[in-house]
Amino acid sequence: MTALINRFQGIWIPLVTPFHGQDNRLDLEAVKKLVIHLINQGIDGLIVGATTGESATLTHAEHNELLKVVLDTVKDQVPVMVGISGSDTVEVAKNIKHYSNHFEISGFLMSAPAYVRPSQQGIIHHFEAAAAATDLPIAIYNIPYRTGVNIELATLQHLSRNPQFVAVKESGNGDISQLNDQISHTSLNILSGEDSIIFVCSCLGGQGAISAAAHIRPDLYKKMHELIGEGNLVKARQINDALQPFIHLLFSEPNPAPVKAALSIMGLIQDNVRLPMTVASPELKAKLDVALAKILAFNID
Numbered sequence: 001m002t003a004l005i006n007r008f009q010g011i012w013i014p015l016v017t018p019f020h021g022q023d024n025r026l027d028l029e030a031v032k033k034l035v036i037h038l039i040n041q042g043i044d045g046l047i048v049g050a051t052t053g054e055s056a057t058l059t060h061a062e063h064n065e066l067l068k069v070v071l072d073t074v075k076d077q078v079p080v081m082v083g084i085s086g087s088d089t090v091e092v093a094k095n096i097k098h099y100s101n102h103f104e105i106s107g108f109l110m111s112a113p114a115y116v117r118p119s120q121q122g123i124i125h126h127f128e129a130a131a132a133a134t135d136l137p138i139a140i141y142n143i144p145y146r147t148g149v150n151i152e153l154a155t156l157q158h159l160s161r162n163p164q165f166v167a168v169k170e171s172g173n174g175d176i177s178q179l180n181d182q183i184s185h186t187s188l189n190i191l192s193g194e195d196s197i198i199f200v201c202s203c204l205g206g207q208g209a210i211s212a213a214a215h216i217r218p219d220l221y222k223k224m225h226e227l228i229g230e231g232n233l234v235k236a237r238q239i240n241d242a243l244q245p246f247i248h249l250l251f252s253e254p255n256p257a258p259v260k261a262a263l264s265i266m267g268l269i270q271d272n273v274r275l276p277m278t279v280a281s282p283e284l285k286a287k288l289d290v291a292l293a294k295i296l297a298f299n300i301d
């Protein structure tokens with residue numbers, strides 16, 4: 001477990017799922033191309049089937065197929081975790097067991113049950129049932145604006161007594177004081193899941209980010225995080241200042257449509273999403289086109 005805690009830091013990418021054709025089939029060639037591109041850019045890890053991967057519209061068979069292709073392409077160069085969401089504890093534990101038994105993965109990124117709004121005690125039982133179904137590490141994903149429930153500090157402290165829980169991906173509505181408490185008062189690695197405050201999270205002592213925006217120039221996010229660790233805030237802020245307008249555009253329409261549009265401008269994937277997601281608007285694509293050229297050309301030495 002210690003090995004993954006050490007590895008579960010830096011800049012991780014919740015991989016978009018490329019689709020193609022009129023019927024939005026999985027585009028496995030684009031998956032390979034994108035994964036190789038991201039590894040060459042120095043990413044620290046990948047999540048398959050997170051929110052950004054449109055896991056809500058992937059079938060179980062597709063999720064398996066996608067994971068297999070990603071693992072075959074990655075060839076152990078970076079750790080790969082599986083995104084797990086779901087509101088039925090028994091079903092979630094079953095899925096965790098399945099992926100643990102059938103794939104050489106490094107662990108799971110698991111969110112609280114969505115829509116049902118359980119108590120904190122219910123959240124604890126949910127995560128404990130998942131942990132009991134595997135020997136692999138689990139990173140806890142707190143994203144109240146999607147799930148409808150916040151995972152409170154005391155709940156994280158309780159879960160952290162089990163060494164299988166190694167990290168938190170915190171997207172708590174940009175609540176800096178909650179983020180600070182998690183960093184200061186838990187033993188878990190805390191990674192930002194809120195792209196606009198990655199700089200802040202690293203400054204507070206967080207261990208990095210799981211970021212959709214970092215599909216584009218992950219090297220800059222990595223450099224920014226490293227510079228903060230070295231205490232070079234002036235240079236880190238120059239990168240943050242360059243990234244902020246682009247991050248703002250990427251979240252001006254529902255994720256992952258904008259980042260998919262940007263990746264398609266780069267020629268890495270087709271600009272396809274599955275309903276109910278819709279592709280980025282023409283107005284946004286025009287803005288992305290300009291901003292992308294700028295961010296691709298940005299250099300810091």
Ligand SMILES: O=C(O)C1=N[C@H](C(=O)O)C[C@H](O)C1
Pocket residue numbers: 014047050051052053143146193194195210211212213255
């Ligand atoms: O899928 C993820 O992981 C992320 N999801 C967030 C979202 O729900 O939109 C954004 C974050 O960058 C990563």
